[in-house]
Amino acid sequence: MAAAEASPRDVLVTGASGFVGSHVAEALVRRGHRVTCLVRPTSDTSWLRALPVRFAQGDVGDPAALREAVRGMRQVYHVAGLVKARDRAAYLRANHLGTRHLLEALADVNPGLDRFVHMSSLAAAGPSRDGRPLTEKDEPRPVSWYGESKLMAEQEVLRFAQAYPVTILRPAAVYGPRDRETALLFRMVRRGWLLVPGGAPKRFSLAHARDVAEAFALAGERPLPSGEIFFIARPEAYTWEEVGRAVAGALGTRPRQLVLPAWLAGLAGLAGDLTTRLTGRPATLNSQKVREMLQAAWLCDSTKARERLGFTPAVDLEEGIRETARWYREHRWL
Numbered sequence: 001m002a003a004a005e006a007s008p009r010d011v012l013v014t015g016a017s018g019f020v021g022s023h024v025a026e027a028l029v030r031r032g033h034r035v036t037c038l039v040r041p042t043s044d045t046s047w048l049r050a051l052p053v054r055f056a057q058g059d060v061g062d063p064a065a066l067r068e069a070v071r072g073m074r075q076v077y078h079v080a081g082l083v084k085a086r087d088r089a090a091y092l093r094a095n096h097l098g099t100r101h102l103l104e105a106l107a108d109v110n111p112g113l114d115r116f117v118h119m120s121s122l123a124a125a126g127p128s129r130d131g132r133p134l135t136e137k138d139e140p141r142p143v144s145w146y147g148e149s150k151l152m153a154e155q156e157v158l159r160f161a162q163a164y165p166v167t168i169l170r171p172a173a174v175y176g177p178r179d180r181e182t183a184l185l186f187r188m189v190r191r192g193w194l195l196v197p198g199g200a201p202k203r204f205s206l207a208h209a210r211d212v213a214e215a216f217a218l219a220g221e222r223p224l225p226s227g228e229i230f231f232i233a234r235p236e237a238y239t240w241e242e243v244g245r246a247v248a249g250a251l252g253t254r255p256r257q258l259v260l261p262a263w264l265a266g267l268a269g270l271a272g273d274l275t276t277r278l279t280g281r282p283a284t285l286n287s288q289k290v291r292e293m294l295q296a297a298w299l300c301d302s303t304k305a306r307e308r309l310g311f312t313p314a315v316d317l318e319e320g321i322r323e324t325a326r327w328y329r330e331h332r333w334l
Helices: 019-030 063-070 088-109 145-159 180-190 209-221 240-251 262-279 287-293 303-309 317-330
Strands: 010-014 034-039 054-057 075-078 115-119 166-171 173-175 193-197 206-208 228-232 256-260
Touching (some): 010 019, 054 063, 063 088, 075 088, 075 209, 088 115, 088 145, 115 145, 145 166, 166 209, 173 209, 180 240, 193 240, 206 209, 240 317, 256 262
Parallel strands (some): 010 034, 075 115, 166 228, 173 206, 193 256
């Protein structure tokens, strides 16, 4: 459905000050919706300042603030979540219990909601079996605390599927402007290095943030049965080497490829765990991330999203990497 065809609604976006959430807010504004962004008092809202949006203060750990934020909303797009945390309990508090609090707030004060669109993750389903892209029919088998917490959040959403219409999106690895995690790869390539996990080439699906935001907007427009789940990704299977070449091309560098053996990656993950315990801050690389990184394939099939949502990814890898590189340079992230 084109942006001009969407009926304007009062909608709430959680996590709107973050990477994916800010892109979702932009997509909804383009469609003419009246967007309210749920943000913490300490949130940096610089990516939202140019948008005609309202702000509601609170977070998913504050049920009273959530009840006020959701009152009168026709749709809620739940994008907030933790991708890095100190321990399993922190993931569960933010991703599982936070989702429950939001769903309960809606049931209490806004039972007539038109649609609840929830951002899950391919991590909730787990890695591919035998190199085959996962479909929505495959049994979820997460391999990390993050994936486990996202799956538990999905189960909470489905528990409310009879109370109001709910839709769950499972994006593959998301990249694009404003992504701090991918910036680490760009910085490494700019310095002349490309670090790839050892063993057989690792294959994975990708999704550009703008395409993910479009999928959210489509999920809010389609009259879907409650409880549907969709994988969101481009159809290609990528390798670290392919992504590295695209980044190198965008930056004009020729990085030297270094292979990280599994045993050394494991040691690096344990070192990250120790750093987290000593500092109280989640490390960029820890044993949980290493476990995800060493899986042979993170592939998903987004055919259902194409057929049921009308989702067609518009940003290919080369274009997306070039755009991201430009943004990083303009904002001095490189």
